[in-house]
Amino acid sequence: MINSERQTARPIRWAMVGGGRGSQIGYIHRSAALRDRTFDLVAGAFDIDPARGQAFGAELGLDPARCYPDDQALFAGEAARPDGIEAVSIATPNSTHFPIAKAALDHGLHVVCEKPLCFTVAEAEELQRLAASRSRVVGVTYGYAGYPMIEQARAMVASGDLGDIRLVNLQFAHGFHNTAVELDNPATRWRVDPRFAGPSYVLGDIGTHPLYLARVIAPELKIKRLLCARQSFVASRAPLEDNAVTLMQYDTGAFGTVWSSAINAGATHSQKVRIVGSRASLEWWDEHPNQLSFEVQGEPARAIERGMAYLHPEALAADHISSGHAEGLFEAWANLYGKFAAAMEATDRGDTARLASLRYPDIAAGVEGVRWVETCVRSADAGGVWVDYA
Ligand SMILES: NC(=O)c1ccc[n+]([C@@H]2O[C@H](COP(=O)([O-])OP(=O)(O)OC[C@H]3O[C@@H](n4cnc5c(N)ncnc54)[C@H](O)[C@@H]3O)[C@@H](O)[C@H]2O)c1
Incomplete structure (x- = not known):
């Protein structure tokens, strides 16, 4: 602590x-x-x-x-x-x-x-x-990545609690930009302009967040190839996307998806990481960051709570207060x-x-995020085709 x-x-x-x-x-x-x-x-x-x-x-x-x-x-x-x-x-x-x-x-x-x-x-x-x-x-x-429950998820995957990892379902899909809010909001305006945002909007702005979390939780999974489709539902944002779906094949045979979106109307943040193994699944949702859902096939689902003595030591190391009190993004960033x-x-x-x-x-995580965005854009702009991830 x-x-x-x-x-x-x-x-x-x-x-x-x-x-x-x-x-x-x-x-x-x-x-x-x-x-x-x-x-x-x-x-x-x-x-x-x-x-x-x-x-x-x-x-x-x-x-x-x-x-x-x-x-x-x-x-x-x-x-x-x-x-x-x-x-x-x-x-x-x-x-x-x-x-x-x-x-x-x-x-x-x-x-x-x-x-x-x-x-x-x-x-x-x-x-x-x-x-x-x-x-x-x-x-x-x-x-x-500073949230203790991400450390818990990593330790559980490493301990084999899930069995072999089969699926990685990732999303960061908020609804704040479902209309052209950039007309009035300067912080959104630069995000949908390639001169300031770069080659993507939601892929780089938010998709890279759960991508990095999956990397922390299941570090053995390396992307082998991916396919991305991206759209601009607010047409003036083209060529930058406000919605994208990426499919990923890992070299272990596991399969992943990332839904990156700013037009998920009605959603607040909706960043979720779900890791599905051959025996059980883990799910973390950033709107309830003090909990981790652990679902073993054939058993009632369990809500694992931050700060409890049953957690792995890595998940207890960065607590600021005992369990039952809500910790949030400010504590995660301080960590x-x-x-x-x-x-x-x-x-x-x-x-x-x-x-x-x-x-x-x-810096390696930074390079990896840029590589993922660049590869997604290459796939999407070629018509949504599988491309090798190198
Ligand atoms: N890690 C996260 O969770 C997270 C969340 C939001 C934003 N971001 C990132 O943070 C960065 C900033 O985003 P934001 O939403 O705060 O943007 P913003 O538009 O709200 O604020 C940008 C700030 O930078 C200043 N600025 C711009 N150009 C500058 C320059 N050349 N020199 C000095 N100051 C300059 C602006 O005056 C303003 O104060 C972006 O790269 C964004 O992707 C990360």
């Missing part, structure tokens, strides 16, 4: 690019990073509008001299200080991730980057090579940021044993 004991020797000096006032995801980055004093927010370039970003930084309580007009000024200004930043989080629209992450790594900084990591596998692999050559950590905020900080510190110390003990969405 987490009790606010130090997870790192001292807080890591940290900045944000993006995540300004009114942004969807800025606050949860700050909340997660600052929760257990693993990071100390000392600088930032928070907004596409320099003046608005600098005013916002000052209102967060930062030294106004360290609230910069843009990322380039941030990296240059901080590099010139003896107490400059050691890490940066990037919470800007997708099109900016690659150049900002590359500049950060070039300045020797550890990076936390939003998903999708970038637009192409070539770019993602360039970041991977750069991070390796500079010995820097890149964490990717697949935030749902993830704790691991990012531990990985950055272990990297700086050259502590390879500690690094090997940490599992978190790293």
